[in-house]
Amino acid sequence: MLFSSFHGALPLVLTVTALGTTAISANPIRPTLYPVLPWEDVPIHTRGELIVRFADHVDIHDLAAFHASMETRGRLLSEALNMQRVAFDPDIDIERVAERLMASPLVEYAEPNWVGHALHVPNDPMYIETGKWNDTFVAEAFHLFPIDTERGWDSATGEGVVIAHIDTGLDFDHPELVGQLWVNEDEIPDNGQDDDGNGERDDVHGMDYVGNNKGKMIEILFPWLYDTKDGNPDVHEAGNDGWGVPDPSIGNGTDDNLDGYADIAVSHGTMTAGITFAVMDDALGMPGVAPNAKIMVLRAINPEGLALFADVIASIDYATDNGADVINLSLGWPVEGRSLRESCERAYANGVVIVAASGNAASGGVSGGVAYPAAWPTTLAVGAGTTSFTRAEYSDFGPGLDVIAPGGEVVLDSGVFKEILWSTWVASMADENDGIAEMGTPGWAGGAGTSFASPVVAGLAALFLEQHPGVAPDVVYNSIRQSAIDVGPNGWDEETGYGMANARRLLGQTQGRVAGFISPDDQKMPPGQTYISNVVIVNDDDVAHTVDFEINVYDNNHNLVGGISPIDTGTVSIDAGEVLRGAFPHPTQFGMQRGVYFISIELFENAQPIDYDDFALNFTNLQ
Incomplete structure (x- = not known):
């Protein structure tokens, strides 16, 4: 059988898997799968709040005068960009106010604080039966094989590279992640002080910019009443960050944003982190793509899967100023915002590689276009691919797409899973209420989404940076693009970009x-x-x-x-x-x-x- 008769895209198939070497511990495997659904057609923003970038010449005295005259309150969002979150009367027409502020010589621009989404949404639990892939599933890390990670590990494992993981936080006690955390050596834990002078207190492993926001719509629309921050981005039941028991990071068992799911995103960050960072050679679970990289944990998505521009901007700013080499963004918006774009531009200008998910809105093969921030040239846009080297049905595509990577596959019309990507997981309060496991219990779960494809490529970027430390983001982006296996029409195409990312080719093997x-x-x-x-x-x-x-x-x-x-x-x-x-x-x-x-x-x-x-x-x- 000669290859000449097989040019073109590979056939799409129903069920796939890969190497079956993964061991599962006594910790429970969560029998829950995560289908992907498009975001709402109409984007929403917070009420009575704007993100304002002030002109470079505006100083602290000008800001005080501005807030006094406007009867507003401001909170610093990015000192480097002279950017604040500004709170107005909640009943004011905020978009009209933004237009008026644009005429002020003090203001560079003003825009709403848009609400984005983590790029997967859970479904009802399904129990495991080994060996059947189109209705029940085997816990295997098949995503590591289409990208040829095992051969890539011969050259690099991510040693010495720090990846900022901007998500829902993660379970610090998970046995696959506990030793993988980045440590801010200049910060003294739990003393309530900003020991290193970076503007944040007790940020030993990163920051929590969501704080007490549980995901209720009133908290989203009026964040000034609820939105706070702390230095503990751990997903945990009880801690000393002041929010009581259970901590908001673990959820509250309630469908707070009325979308039909309770605590849907509590484990999102733990799952996406496991794909990149899970420990190798510990006879437990499965290895991450870059198992020797370190995780800078930045919590910017609430338990209901919603993220504010402001919290993501603050997280990107923190990562840029505190030594991150790579940022992973498994989240997105259908709207472009200048403030978030400039935050990404600043990180990129400071040598930070930004990898972002393309989005999950390609229902019926019609894409809403690549989501933001993935669509911007300062980021590497990653769509979800299958082990048949095709675009996953749900994965957004279009002019901004760079590459695809394994992300699982779902038939959106029926909700049937063709491919399940397994990773680390932690139980929420809703899981405890449903009898799955006590909240805070670590385990493994399966899912699908561009949320999972993005950390695969963030891990590949870490492998490359171990080999080539200090190179500019464009060098990393172009190397990942050029080393991808071209799986569509010759050259770049809008459905698969430059093709399926590949570790062995990226690392020169x-x-x-x-x-x-x-x-x-x-x-x-x-x-x-x-x-x-x-x-x-x-x-x-x-x-x-x-x-x-x-x-x-x-x-x-x-x-x-x-x-x-x-x-x-x-x-x-x-x-x-x-x-x-x-x-x-x-x-x-x-x-x-x-x-x-x-x-x-x-x-x-x-x-x-x-x-x-x-x-x-x-x-x-x-x-």
């Missing part, structure tokens, strides 16, 4: 040669059915090559499985820079034993081996 990649299509394999594996061959040399390929099946001891190996062979001619793609059917055998098998691609040139790649397939339903 295929430079100057031809490389092969193989990924799984479906793990539910009753006897007598046909299994399909997806193969990509890439020529990263500057001259053409002719190579032979061989696809084999090995058992767990790396012995060829008799009677069906090699599955397929062929010869391909591949031009410099060309990418060839193919789908190869393999009939399963009635006599095969249950267990783990490895399907591999081996490349040869002039009868000499030049590359090898494989994935594990767990046959659990053969007999």
Whole structure:
């Protein structure tokens, strides 16, 4: 079977998985899956509040006079940008006030404090039954394999890189994350003081800019009454940050914003963090993409999954001023805001790489366009891809898209999951009320969304920065784009950008040669059915090559499985820079034993081996 007959996009399939080496501890696995839904059609903003950037010449005396004359209150948002949150009468027409302020010589611009969304929304619990992927699920980190992370770890693991994780906070006590936290060495814990003079108190591991905001609509619309901050972005039941028990970070068991779900985003930050940072080689759970990077934790999304421009701006400002190398933003808005854009521009100008989710609004294949801030040129926009190297059905696409990465797959019309991405998780009060686990209990859960694809690429950026410390963000962006596997029409396209991000190519392990990649299509394999594996061959040399390929099946001891190996062979001619793609059917055998098998691609040139790649397939339903 020659590759020349397989040019074009790979086939979309129903169910997939990857290497089955992940162990699960006695901690409970949450039997809950997270479908992706588009945000509301009409964006909302806070009431009686504006984000105002004052002119550079405006000093503290000018600001005092401004607030006195306008009968307003201001809170510093970004000292570097001379930006404040300004509170007016809550019944005032805030957009009209913004237009009037724009005429003042004191004001550079003024705009509403828009409300954004974490880019996934939970569904009802579903219990686990091993080996069935289209209705119940196996906890496996399949997302690590289409991007070839294992081969990338031969070169880098993120050592020495700090990633600012702007999300719902995370569970500091989760065994996969407890040792991964960034530490502000100049801050003394829990003394109520700003020891390092950075403007924040007790910020040992980051900041919580949501504080006591539980996600009620009145708290969103009138944040001045509720919105506060503290130095503890841990998702926890009880602490010393002054909000009582339970702490708002763990939720309150109530559907506060009346969207049909209670505490839907409590574990969002813990899940997205696990994708990037989970510990490697601890015989527990699954490894993160950059398991030796450190997490600067910045809580900017409330338990109901809503985020304010102001809290995200404050988080980006903190990350920029306190040594973050990378920022991950698994959140987005359908509206552009100048204040958030300038915050990203400042971070970018200071050498910070910004990775952001493209959005989940592509219902029916019609995209609302890439969400903000992902759409801006200062950020790297990441859409969700599948293990068939296609765009996930829900993933936003358009002119601003850079790359795709595994994010799980959902059929939006039916809510059926095709692919589930598993990660770390923590139980909310709503989970306790539903009998799943006591609040604060760590575990693992599955989900889908561009929220999950973004931290995959943030992890790849950390691997690259370990190899190339101090390079400009554009170097990182262009390297990730250029090393992606082109999975759509030749070159950039609006559905998959530059293609599927790839660790092995990013870290230079295929430079100057031809490389092969193989990924799984479906793990539910009753006897007598046909299994399909997806193969990509890439020529990263500057001259053409002719190579032979061989696809084999090995058992767990790396012995060829008799009677069906090699599955397929062929010869391909591949031009410099060309990418060839193919789908190869393999009939399963009635006599095969249950267990783990490895399907591999081996490349040869002039009868000499030049590359090898494989994935594990767990046959659990053969007999």
